[in-house]
Amino acid sequence: MTLESILFYILSAVAIASALLVVTRRSPVISALYLILNFFCLAGLYLTLHAQFIAVIQIIVYAGAIMVLFVFVIMLLNLGDERKLSEGMSYKKVIAVGLAAALLTELIYIIETSWIVLPASTVSQGTDIGTVEYIGLQLFTGYLFPFEVTSILLLVAIVGAIVLAKRKY
Amino acid sequence: MGTNGKVIRKSDLGFWEKIYIPEILRGMRLTISQMFKPKFTIQYPEQKFTPPASFRGRPVLVEENGVERCVACGLCSRVCPALAIEVQASETELDKERYPIKFEINMLRCIFCGFCEEVCPEEAIVMSKEYELVFSSQQEAIFGKDKLLMSTEKLKDRLEFLRNHR
Amino acid sequence: MDLIEAFFKIVIVIGALITGAAVMVFLERKISAYIQNRIGPNRVGPRGWLQPIVDVVKLVMKEDIVPKSANRFIHDLAPILSISIALCTFAVIPFGNTIELFGRTVKLMIADVNIGMLYILALTSVGVYGITLAGWSSNSKYSLLGGLRSSAQLISYELSMGLSIIGVIMVAGTLRLDQVVVHQTRYLWGWLPAWNIFLQPVGFITFMVASFAETNRLPFDLPEAEPELVGGYHTEYSGMKFGLFFLSEYANMITSSALITTLFLGGWSIPFAENLALSPLTMSLLQVGSFVVKVFVVLMFYIVVRWTIPRFRYDQLMNLGWKVMLPLAIANILLTGGLLLALN
Numbered sequence: 285m286t287l288e289s290i291l292f293y294i295l296s297a298v299a300i301a302s303a304l305l306v307v308t309r310r311s312p313v314i315s316a317l318y319l320i321l322n323f324f325c326l327a328g329l330y331l332t333l334h335a336q337f338i339a340v341i342q343i344i345v346y347a348g349a350i351m352v353l354f355v356f357v358i359m360l361l362n363l364g365d366e367r368k369l370s371e372g373m374s375y376k377k378v379i380a381v382g383l384a385a386a387l388l389t390e391l392i393y394i395i396e397t398s399w400i401v402l403p404a405s406t407v408s409q410g411t412d413i414g415t416v417e418y419i420g421l422q423l424f425t426g427y428l429f430p431f432e433v434t435s436i437l438l439l440v441a442i443v444g445a446i447v448l449a450k451r452k453y
Numbered sequence: 454m455g456t457n458g459k460v461i462r463k464s465d466l467g468f469w470e471k472i473y474i475p476e477i478l479r480g481m482r483l484t485i486s487q488m489f490k491p492k493f494t495i496q497y498p499e500q501k502f503t504p505p506a507s508f509r510g511r512p513v514l515v516e517e518n519g520v521e522r523c524v525a526c527g528l529c530s531r532v533c534p535a536l537a538i539e540v541q542a543s544e545t546e547l548d549k550e551r552y553p554i555k556f557e558i559n560m561l562r563c564i565f566c567g568f569c570e571e572v573c574p575e576e577a578i579v580m581s582k583e584y585e586l587v588f589s590s591q592q593e594a595i596f597g598k599d600k601l602l603m604s605t606e607k608l609k610d611r612l613e614f615l616r617n618h619r
Numbered sequence: 620m621d622l623i624e625a626f627f628k629i630v631i632v633i634g635a636l637i638t639g640a641a642v643m644v645f646l647e648r649k650i651s652a653y654i655q656n657r658i659g660p661n662r663v664g665p666r667g668w669l670q671p672i673v674d675v676v677k678l679v680m681k682e683d684i685v686p687k688s689a690n691r692f693i694h695d696l697a698p699i700l701s702i703s704i705a706l707c708t709f710a711v712i713p714f715g716n717t718i719e720l721f722g723r724t725v726k727l728m729i730a731d732v733n734i735g736m737l738y739i740l741a742l743t744s745v746g747v748y749g750i751t752l753a754g755w756s757s758n759s760k761y762s763l764l765g766g767l768r769s770s771a772q773l774i775s776y777e778l779s780m781g782l783s784i785i786g787v788i789m790v791a792g793t794l795r796l797d798q799v800v801v802h803q804t805r806y807l808w809g810w811l812p813a814w815n816i817f818l819q820p821v822g823f824i825t826f827m828v829a830s831f832a833e834t835n836r837l838p839f840d841l842p843e844a845e846p847e848l849v850g851g852y853h854t855e856y857s858g859m860k861f862g863l864f865f866l867s868e869y870a871n872m873i874t875s876s877a878l879i880t881t882l883f884l885g886g887w888s889i890p891f892a893e894n895l896a897l898s899p900l901t902m903s904l905l906q907v908g909s910f911v912v913k914v915f916v917v918l919m920f921y922i923v924v925r926w927t928i929p930r931f932r933y934d935q936l937m938n939l940g941w942k943v944m945l946p947l948a949i950a951n952i953l954l955t956g957g958l959l960l961a962l963n
Contacts, residue, residue, distance in 0.1 A: 292701075313693075314754060317693075317752075320748070336732075336734050337734060337737070340734055340738060340740075340741045341737070343741040343744070343745060344737065344740055344741045346738075348741060348743075348745050348747075348777070349743075349744060349746055349777070351752070352744070352747055352770050352773070352774055353749070353774065355748075355751055355752075355770065356767065356771065356774075359751070359754075359755050359766065359770075359909025360767060360769055366758075416734060416794060420869065429762070444712070447646075474824070477924070477928060480927040481923050481924065483925055483927070484654045484926055484927045485654075485923060487653075487654050487655070487656060488650070488653040488654055491656070492657060492658050493656050494657050495656065502751050512811075523767060534782070547860050
């Protein structure tokens with residue numbers, strides 16, 4: 285077993301465990317902390333795939349910005365244990381479990397039958413694929429249109445946020 | 454308020470003051486120039502601070518010709534805001550006829566306000582220059598006549614100060 | 620062999636950082652005393668120079684008190700997070716060029732990562748958790764307010780920090796910090812060293828202000844504003860756990876000074892030193908020395924600013940961050956891009 289695969293198994297195990305803990309913990313702050321741990325494991329997984337840029341962006345954007353805001357809001361509202369939420373939602377629970385089971389079977393089916401054959405070449409393309417230069421080049425040549433559309437989408441979201449916040453007039 | 458009594462508002466700030474950075478540099482020039490000025494520190498246990506005559510150290514009883522001036526009128530204990538002074542009067546053969554047989558100041562209660570000195574009709578209790586008060590027990594902190602008496606020579610500064618400024 | 624080399628570099632850098640932080644604590648006390656016409660600590664050792672050791676011994680021997688209603692695990696975790704992130708950031712900063720030792724060419728930085736700048740941004744953005752969690756886990760209103768303020772402050776200033784770094788990236792054309800330094804060894808018009816402070820003055824100012832805010836130093840020390848919040852996020856900390864926060868504050872200060880030096884003040888480069896015809900070994904040592912001197916100058920600037928400028932009010936802080944620094948940083952990027960287009 286190579287070092288990379290060992291790392292992959294460790295990181296995935298921690299990622300799955302922390303993801304489970306996110307949904308099972310009662311205290312919102314603790315859940316948020318496990319989510320941060322999960323993001324770090326994901327960043328580590330990206331690193332094992334030679335995608336350094338994505339890994340660092342994962343940490344900057346998700347762990348460093350979005351989760352800071354989450355934790356900030358949770359602390360600001362001083363949310364305690366939300367035990368009440370676990371009551372009277374049994375039908376929703378049943379549906380959720382059913383859907384999750386369906387998703388899992390689909391995943392297993394796809395992997396087992398190799399319905400979609402992943403192009404094996406992506407891994408062997410060398411270590412350049414995750415560098416900033418490569419991603420920048422791809423973004424501004426091949427994927428320029430989706431990139432710009434995404435930025436417009438974000439702009440719309442920002443304008444919407446300001447409109448919602450400035451309802452006074 | 455400005456130096457000439459004019460109220461300075463935010464709009465009165467000029468462009469260079471609003472840009473903030475030159476003002477920061479000016480402030481830093483001031484602080485850095487302060488670094489090379491002479492220092493005021495006194496290396497305490499080795500060097501001691503000699504207070505001026507106006508200093509209010511621990512209150513003492515003025516001792517003149519071997520006896521205290523105090524006539525045990527009790528005004529000081531009456532005026533003391535911290536209730537630190539206890540006086541017990543008795544009769545004497547001297548001209549003043551009365552003297553304190555017991556005069557105690559609880560130095561844990563004393564707040565060094567100097568009211569006793571101000572109210573005393575005989576100038577018998579004054580504030581000295583002593584500021585080193587250390588005790589290891591509460592009993593020790595109650596100063597009797599033995600610790601309170603101090604001769605006029607030692608209190609010359611203070612008595613002169615009181616005469617000039619009262 | 621590479622591992623041993625890396626190990627030695629890590630030991631040296633961490634040792635230097637922690638000793639540097641201790642010395643900075645002493646210097647801060649001494650300089651603040653001189654600014655206020657006092658003498659400062661002078662009893663322990665010659666002229667008080669052993670004071671930091673005594674301080675650390677005192678902190679280690681103190682009792683560790685955890686509030687009854689605190690979340691114990693996170694209360695312990697927060698200072699560890701703080702100090703480890705403060706020390707990790709230094710890994711990608713080049714403190715010298717290469718040096719020839721025992722027949723090997725050693726590069727004087729711990730990790731030669733090709734995304735060095737992004738690594739630093741990632742770590743600084745994560746660094747806020749130490750303070751925020753300390754504030755939350757203490758279960759005290761002062762701590763909580765300190766933690767909330769610090770997260771709001773760091774979110775606001777991280778943006779202008781990142782954007783002011785982008786100007787440097789555009790000029791240097793790389794994310795590797797050692798390449799940024801090499802880029803600054805050139806000359807403009809043959810006489811001015813091409814340090815980024817001359818190429819990117821606006822970026823330098825915004826980065827400087829942002830790093831003051833990121834290190835929670837005055838005038839931006841709202842997370843621990845003593846008159847209002849007792850001690851801010853570390854109100855409920857005592858003993859060595861408090862010591863770790865203290866240490867990480869100063870380690871952060873050193874790291875951000877090193878970053879300012881690397882990005883804007885030419886890093887280890889010594890202008891016009893290549894004309895002196897020195898042996899390679901002396902040259903490398905001198906370069907490390909020049910890096911240390913530059914970092915020291917920036918640190919002195921930090922200290923003098925702390926004892927000069929009063930603290931910002933909270934709304935002023937937010938106004939400065941969002942309405943002044945952010946537009947300035949964006950305008951700087953536009954200007955840099957335009958100039959680069961026009962010149963090439």
